[in-house]
Amino acid sequence: MKIGVSKTNIFLIILVLLIQFFIYGCKESDRNTIAMGLSASPINLDPRYVTDAISYRISRLIYMSLVDFNESFHVIPELATWEKLSPTHYRFILGEKFREFHNGSLLTSKDVKATYQSVLDSEISSPHRASIAMIESIETVDQNIIDFKLFYPDPFFPGRLVIGILPMELINKKHNFARDPIGSGPMKILHWANDENLKLQRLSDGKIIEMITLKDPVVRVLKLLKGDIDLIQGNLPPEVIDWLSRKQLVNVEKKIGNTFTYLGFNLEDPITKNLLVRKAIAHAIDRESIIKYVMKSSARKAGSLLPPEHWAGHSALTGIEYNPEKSKMLLKQAGYGDPSSLKLVYKISNDPFRLRLATIIQQQLKSVGIKVEIRSYDWGTFYGDIKNGRFQMYSLSWVGLKMPDIFYYIFHSKSIPPYGANRGRFNDSEIDVILELAKTETSLSKQALLYKDLQENLIKSLPYIPLWYEDNVLISKFAIEGYKLRADGNFDSLMSIKNN
């Protein structure tokens, strides 16, 4: 028998291919599935190791923690309520909701104990270990009650118990939660064969939530316009968001967020340690124009690390006003009166949008006589340089800040890396005193006053120049309902989202 590629065979092959394409073209969207486009894949879904934003937001849907935060960043019960028996003794009482793990076992105080003990175990190298290092012992009273005893008082302690609870039995078996998460949250994992596609199932109604990683923002939008995905949250260039909202092809929603972007300085550098120079830079940046024309009004001016709606925030602070004449005057006072006599190196990551913003800031500083050289690096190099103080000026953002003791971590003189995130080597004894007082103060209202005082002092000494808080943006098909944007950008609304 002669075997060969006849004309009929070729015709058949072409026909099959065309049918396949046709079938794809006509594929109807699955009504039981809601697809969300992500800018990056989750790295690790074990709550003991989660550090990146996407993994954190997804793990919140799979696992439940003892406490959570409300919209004004107060700690609220999630799995448990608590009592403070003494400054170093907290009792948590498990409620009735979310008490069943996805493998059918009951969530008890033993699971809570096992989870926190494994985080404290130095062998598993959890990045969250330091945040709960004040725990001296964990004791289960009964199936529903668990006591935490601390080495020293920590008024923020309940707010630190935000790690998702894992089943003790599986912890002991060294189960790979990173790729096969089992929690007691409202969603369980259905399928995660490759990094680009993760399927979750909502336990309340069986609805499937598909997370599709699409790194290119334009392709993410094209996929939404074609109907392959139903919604995108954030991480889109402002001009694309603006174009979409003008065209009215899809639903575009914005909500104020708490992602804080700032300019940081090395306060050990002979030039940037000069307060007059930092003030001159602050007055030379026209944040209003950047927000309006470049960010297409998807941000609001920031005056401090915490947004004004935070219980410890300062609503009267909006940052330093744009005043180029004052900036020039301050430069003159600092001894840089000659045009371009002041030269600075400005380090940033290689994110294209951050680079674009940096070039605008470079141009604005040039107009007051500051010559800026931009150096853009990949994340590993950039982060290494910032931590080790190899910079004069840099910009970065703080994402998802919840508790005000972050100020201690960023501005206390004892928090210089590797002990904290005082990357600029800021050292101010007055600020240190306020930070120490706030850290030990137990009354929330008194703490709020102390933090307000602190934020006023920080804007005067200017270790950071606060730039803006970036908005959260939702782009969704018109058929999508019930997705409420959250300030910290979490995906919790996927628990209630509907497609009509």
Added chain:
Amino acid sequence: MYFNYLIKRLLSAVFVLFSILTFVFFLIHIIPGDPVEVMLGESARIADRDALRASLGLDQPINQQWLTYMNDFFHYDLGKSIYSNEHVTHLLSKHIFATFLLSLASLVVALLIAVPIGIYSAVYKGSILDKSTIFLATLGISIPNFVMGPLLILIFSLWLGWLPVSGNDGLSSLVLPALTLGSALAAILSRMIRSSMLETMQQDYIRSARARGLSEFKVLVFHALRNAALPVVTILGMQFGTLLAGAVITETIFSWPGIGQLMIESIQKRDYPIVQGCVIIISFTYVLVNLITDFICILLDPRIDAN
């Protein structure tokens, strides 16, 4: 003779692979950036950092780390990802097939476009079609993949609705990335085939073939094209090697889970074992493709001495 040649080439390939592996190992460890810092963030205590560094073997002197790596390598162990704890071999196997498929498809697309156009332009030199292919080739080379990709998505996915926007679900999702990569390659290849064909067609043996009364088709395909193929095969081999190393931009646009994307992400995070694994695959592929190209050249032109 061929066997000796093969042995020589394989030995030199082993040396090349070893050198690349060593060079990249030291390079990635020397550049700034620490996976422990990226993993644990700034809040971790020094003791925890040290513990993690020790558990990953990063506390050892760099030459000791290199020895350990080489020892594991010769025991077929490429290690685990620092972040996801997945075996590097498993991760690579997931990505290498996708890359190979895309590279092969791009090459097929490029050849399907370039061969007929190249021959036609050579035969009808100076015709309108010849001139228009120069224009198209310039356009093909000039349009970067990050423009061509979304443009093709707009036309074939959004307006015509024939093909998926991105992803890796079957044959239909391969078409657009292959077309994006293949069209740029076809532009170079078609001009290459044209000039090579023009040169070959001036040769005496072509005149003799025609004098012997062979049909023009046979003259072109069996006599001219075979001889003109030599430089084209060399270019094709090199391009195939480049494609196998990962077409990062095209992979990103089409969410194609290839080796290029994996390597770039791993470099960003300083996930050393994955970077090393990718380097092994890429350098091995390059060496292999070059070897195959050389053999094809010997087969095409028996005058080339394998020695």
